[in-house]
Amino acid sequence: MEDRKPRLLLGVTGCIAAYKSVELLRFLQKASAEVRVVMTESATEFVGPATFEALTGAPVGTGLFRSAVDPIPHIALAEWCDGFVIAPCTANVMAKLAHGIADDLLTSTALACMAPLMVAPAMNVHMYENAATQANLALLKERGLYIIEPDSGYLACGDVGPGRLPEPAELAQRVMALVQESLAGELAHAEAVQDLADAKVVITAGPTREPIDEVRYLSNYSSGKMGYSLAEAARDRGAAVTLVSGPVSLSCPEGVERVMVTTAQEMLEATMEAAQDAAIVICTAAVADYRPAQVADHKLKKGQDDEALSRLQLVENPDILKTVAQAAGSDQTVVGFAAETDSVVDYGREKLAAKGADLIVANEVGPQKGFGQDTNEVTLISAQGEQSLPSMPKRQLADVIFDAILELRG
Ligand code: C5P
Secondary structure: OOOOOOEEEEEEOOOOOHHHHHHHHHHHHHOOOEEEEEEOOHHHHOOOHHHHHHHHOOOOEOOOOOOOOOOOHHHHHHHHOOEEEEEEEOHHHHHHHHHOOOOOHHHHHHHHOOOOEEEEEOOOHHHHHOHHHHHHHHHHHHOOOEEOOOEEEEOOOOOEEEEEOOOHHHHHHHHHHHHHHHHHHHHHHHHOOOOOOOOEEEEEEOEOOEEOOOOOEEOOOOOOHHHHHHHHHHHHOOOEEEEEEOOOOOOOOOOOEEEEOOOHHHHHHHHHHHHOOOOEEEEOOEOOOEEEOOOOOOOOOOOOOHHHHHOOOEEEOOOHHHHHHHHOOOOOEEEEEEEEOOOHHHHHHHHHHHHOOOEEEEEEOEOOEOOOOOEEOEEEEEOOEEEEOOOEEHHHHHHHHHHHHHHHHO
């Protein structure tokens, strides 16, 4: 990217907090962003476009036709910006975003925008807590939009609760951090050596959930961060990536195909299917080793199902890594992880043989180590030897692991 200011598009919707957008704009400009503004018709009832036009020195659009912005304003703005922040965002606009409705300049631009989309909801507490709003919010989060949660406090309508737009200075700080992170990632992406170009990489990530009854399950604390970092690294190096993910709160990295699964059995099926034409398969998922032998078709109740509750019968789950390794051809590289609380390297070496993997990434887990952390300290174990690595961020470690895999593949 050429050396220039980050370009931010600020979307303003029809909410009393729209007056805060003026200050937000000033803070973003002070933080060295070049800002342009789009408004909904309702927003103009709260703040005049002339205010934003004077402050940005650029026309402010609301509609799609006869626009002073550009003959095709929604595409021009979507392509121009490095990030699009909608603050405040009403329940109505959130619903439109969630369902792909594009009936004005702001929502059409959002639909066309490939840059990170940041949404700061602000509304009455009951509107915010309404199941429809929460469902839309969940959908947007799942799709990878950045949601800047509202503050709790006194609202313009007199109610108290979540719904306040955060203070402009804080909002600006968060928006700038997100845009700078995204621009840095883009730069790294553009500069990454494409040494996995044309290779298909399959990665399992996160925990599995094994149902006990309709409301309970067995699982573990895996966050999925290591697997997701590997997916990003492989993508940046040019690979076609399939991420088979258990339930995690991470959003799907852009450009990665994600298959969401719940149980070990589902993860096995999705992984075997994806692995068929893969060059590299990496099993980072913390698969539950056992699952309840039977899943009760009703919620097990104390006093009624005591026998079933106190003696949960378990059966062994399939070992995905082992199954993939056994089925793998000689041109396929299979990598496993070994999380241990002690004798990490010894167990890792045993696992290399027992699972038939080409490489085992062994690490110690426990309080403050491994699960849920952003850093990891591992030893790489293969038939060729061992390499102990210092603690490093998971995204950096992901690249070191791919360097080792490529070396093994020769
Ligand atoms: O046997 P253990 O769980 O310690 O082995 C860890 C490695 O095996 C990890 O790579 C994990 O993803 C994989 N594994 C698997 N299926 C299982 C259990 C573990 O793929 N059922």
